[in-house]
Amino acid sequence: MSSFSSVWLVASREIKERGRSKPYLITSAITGLVVLGLIIVPGLVGDNTSEYNIGSVGDGNVEIVETAEILGNINDEPDASPSVAMTVVDYDSEGDAESGLENGDVDVVLIDGTQILVEREGGFLGDSGAVQLMQQAAGAIALEQIASENGEAAQDVIDIISSDPLEVTALVASEEDSDTGSVIAYFGLLLLYLAIILYGTWILTGVTEEKANRVVEVMISAMRPWQLLAGKIVGIGSLAMAQFLGTLVLAYVGARFFATFDLPPIPIDGLLSLALWFVLGFLLYAVLFGAAGSLVGRIEDAQSAAMPMTMFSIIGFFAGSVVLGDPDGTVAVITTLIPFTAPFVVPIRVGLNAIPIWQFALSIVIMVITIYVAIRLAGRIYEGGILRSGQRTKLREAWLAART
Secondary structure, three states: OOHHHHHHHHHHHHHHHHHOOHHHHHHHHHHHHHHHHHHHHHHHHOOOOEEEEEEEEOOOOHHHHHHHHHHHOOOOOOOOOOOEEEEEEEOOOHHHHHHHHHOOOOOEEEEOOOEEEEEEOOOOOOOOHHHHHHHHHHHHHHHHHHHHHOOOOHHHHHHHHOOOOOEEEEEEOOOOOHHHHHHHHHHHHHHHHHHHHHHHHHHHHHHHHHHHOOHHHHHOOOOOHHHHHHHHHHHHHHHHHHHHHHHHHHHHHHHHHHOOOOOOOOOHHHHHHHHHHHHHHHHHHHHHHHHHHOOOOOHHHHHHHOHHHHHHHHHHHHHHHHHHHOOOOHHHHHHHOOOOOHHHHHHHHHHOOOOOHHHHHHHHHHHHHHHHHHHHHHHHHHHHHOOOOOOOOOHHHHHHHOOO
């Protein structure tokens, strides 16, 4: 039997046995229900009032805010909670208003009834709802003035309706797709961390179970230990990815049809980078989890064996969080070239357009080499530890017990 056939034999066995098991089916169902609940329930039972604090500098702002609030609530039922609530915060100068905007005290600032000041241009969900409402309010006020004065050409009315009367100025200009890319990268960071913790543990406990019940002794007589390890990683990893991707699809469909927010366009390059590093990161950690499982004598000891990989993934998660705030800094460059942190960091830097091509390419080369070395080392550890049942095997003992 060829090596590929042996690996696929073990993998298909894992897929069939574990895919039909009650724990797998129950966790898949519960995960899907939780995801849908998090998306749908808030829109059904939560307070749907959008509250905005509007900074005001100069004259002519109050009328715009009051009109914007009326427009935002124009379709509300008589006894329902208002869709929009706006509070005016007065400032003595434009500088004070900018400070309040940067500190988050207000959402936007109106200046002399002619200009809107926002903290950042665009963003994940586009312009603020307050900005859109005040543009409409300013247009409505202008139309009301035209109607009262008489004599304005009809084309002037059309121009006002089809334009944004207020000039929008951002304190920080946004690069194209950078906001959406950063949000995608952050969720990728979170999802990779959860996948490593949850599904890596699946692989570890799966290896430990067969070692504890001595099934592996029968299987290893028909194939080499590394083939058995590879098959278990492929099989359990496939089930894990099927559940994981199924959850993502369910979340996307739920958000598209039931959520109260709009999904932004997703940049293809950021998505491909995220997928690539998700696979590379999961593969590296899966190999290590499988090797750790061969050293454990009992299921009860599996969690302690997972501690090193868990710590590495936690470090990677926090490194990614740091890089979100400083994608060009020293921490970002160093963690890009470390295999255990690169899967968490590189997609973020790609999403923020903050990684040179040479660093991206070098990180992939280092990652592939590390995965290859990890597979070779894990295969030997697995071979030396998988048959030593009943007690936990030390790493050195497993290494020396393996055939050279």
